[in-house]
Structure formats: C-alpha cells, structure tokens
Amino acid sequence: MSALNLLITFIFVDNIALVLLLGWWPPRARKVSSAVAVGAATTVLTTLSAVVAWVARVYVLAPLHLEFLQTVVILLIVAALPFAAHPLARRLGGPLVRDLRALVTNSAVLGAALIAFRASYSLAESLVFGLSAGGGFLLVLFLLSAVRERLESEWIPRPLRGVPIALISLGLMALAFMAFDRELLKNLLG
C-alpha cells in the first residue's frame, strides 16, 4: 500500500476513532486547545507503537516463533514509552506529563500497534500508518471538542447532557465520514 493510500485510508476511510472505535476516552479533551495537545501526543504514541510493533515482529517474535505473545510484548514496550517520552512531554506542556501514562493505556495506542503487527507492514508502512492513525484521531478529537464548545452555549435536554450528547455527536460525525469510502479512494488514487 502506498504512503498516500495509507494516509487517506486511516485518516478518512478507516478512521481509528470513528470506524474502529479506538481511543475513547482521552482524559483532557474538552477544549479545542487541549484536544489538539492530546491528539498530537497520541499521534506521537501511535507512531512509536506501530514502529515498536514492527521491531517486535521482525527482530523478536517472528524469529522465535512467539507471535502469539504479541499483545503482552507490545503492551510491555508501549507501557515503557512514557518514561522515554517524559522529557519531550515536559517541553510540550505541564498537563501532558500527567496525562502521558493515561494516554499509553488509550486503546488507540495498543490498537494501532496490533493492527500494524497483524497487517505485517514494513517499517516505512508502519511509520506512515502510525502517523495517519494518530492524525485521524487528532482530527476527530479536534472536531468533537469544537462541537462540545459550541454545545456549551446551547440548551440540551437533561438526560442527554455530557456523555450521551458527545456520543450522539460522534455518531453523526461517523455518518458524515462515511462519505469517504473505498470507491472514492480508488477514483482518487487509481
């Protein structure tokens, strides 16, 4: 799969948040600015985890015929990422340091690694896949936080306030994203 194909597929067609339902709920994403920060941190982590999955598959699990341990091995390495990424998170901002460990247990991070592992992507493909999976998540998180900011000034029936209206907004967003399908991709990229 070409890089552009991967990029469009995992940002628009098979968006990890709207189609695969991975990554809900990030801890601090009510405002647009924090949604972008959380989305960017998640993109870094999905990219790292997809690359980690490639390293684990090619250099450890496949040679030892231990592919069945993929979840445990990838989870162990991914869980160690916050310690490595701590200095970077400190530069990016205070709240991210606290959220980094929570972000690692975000299903988007492990999900991206497992998808990359099972699809047997090459190193370059894993890198682009991780970036596009995280980019797709960032896009949805940004759109959702913009919707939530707008909803704060609107009247909503009591039972729908909070999580239910967020879920319904996501459902409508997922319906809109269905306009991007494989046929469209085929027509665009040949």
Place this chain on the structure above:
Amino acid sequence: MSERQSDGQRRAARSRVSLLVAVGLFPSIAVATTLAKGILLGLSVLVVLAVVGLIASLLRGVVEERGQSYVQILVAGLAATGVAFALQAIDPAASRSLGVYVSLIAVNALVLDRAASYARSTTPGRALLDALLFGVGFLVCISVVALAREALGAGSVTFFPVAGWKGVVILPWLSKNPIRVAALPAGAFLVTGYLLALYRRIAVTNGEAPE
C-alpha cells in the same frame, strides 16, 4: 442532613459507576453487532476483570506503588491473551470475527480503573467480588447495546446455536424494515448515547441518580 449527604453521595457513586461502565464499552462495542458477540465480549471482560483484580489485590504490599500500574498492565495483557486463546480454541469463527478487540480488553478503562482504584487496596475476596459485580454489570450493558444494534440494524437476534437450532430469531417487522445504520460503527455511538440518556431519564425519575 447527614442522611441526605450520604444519599447524595450514593447517587453520585451510582452515576459514576454507570459512566465508567459506559466508557468501558469502548472499543469492544465496535464488534458487538450481534447479541452472541456481545455476550462473548462481556464474558471475556468479566474473566479479565476477575484475574486482574485478584492479582492486583494479592500483590498489594509486594510490589511498590510506582511499579503497580506497570504490573497491572502486564497482568491485563496476559489475561487478555489467555482469553483470546481460550476463545480461539472454543469457537475459532467467533474469535476471528472479534479480531483485535479481545486483546484490547487489556487496556479497557473499566479493567484498569477497578484494579487501580479498588483492587490494590483491599483483600482478594473483596477484589474478586467487586470484579464479578462490575463484570456482570458490563456483561448486561454490552448485551443490551448489542441486542439493540442487532434488532434495529438487522431485524434479528442471534443467540448461540443449540443442537439443530441455528440460534437466530428473525423479528417480524424489523427484518423487512431494518435501520441499517444501527449495525454500523456510527450506530454504536448513536445507540449507546440514546440508551445512556434513557437510563439517566429512568434513574432520575426513580430518584436513583443526580439530575
């Protein structure tokens, strides 16, 4: 006054529990498109919750505070891998249809929250009981959402095949006029959102949750 306060606290705790279970539904809910798949996922989460809760409780005081989360993630990963193997051995077709979502139970919000907020500060018996109660609650919730999605989206209800019976009940009117979106990923968000709102409406009417 104190009675009112404790009543309020109880209501807030119930509300938090319902929210936690709702959040725990993701991402498993993506593949819960039939009742049978919902039950399988619910049982898988129940087993992982019980194993992680029990081990987190047994390890309290043994592993130092900073390493506990790391150990819990490792135990959750091992438990999810074990469940994935068991499912593959019992029903390979169901295992294939659930894909990576069984492995993803390792990072389920409900599993990690119960281990971190309760199991590692209590006795193994209490931790196991808590895990079983939350597991059953999760099983009921995911089964209800899966049932609603299948009934609305396909006009059928899929149980497990028994003897000669395939385990599928066709619903008379809905099978001819299905609301297909309910079975799609967008439907997972919409059905869960509306069911959660309905639950809140009923709970508020009965005075069981804060408004």
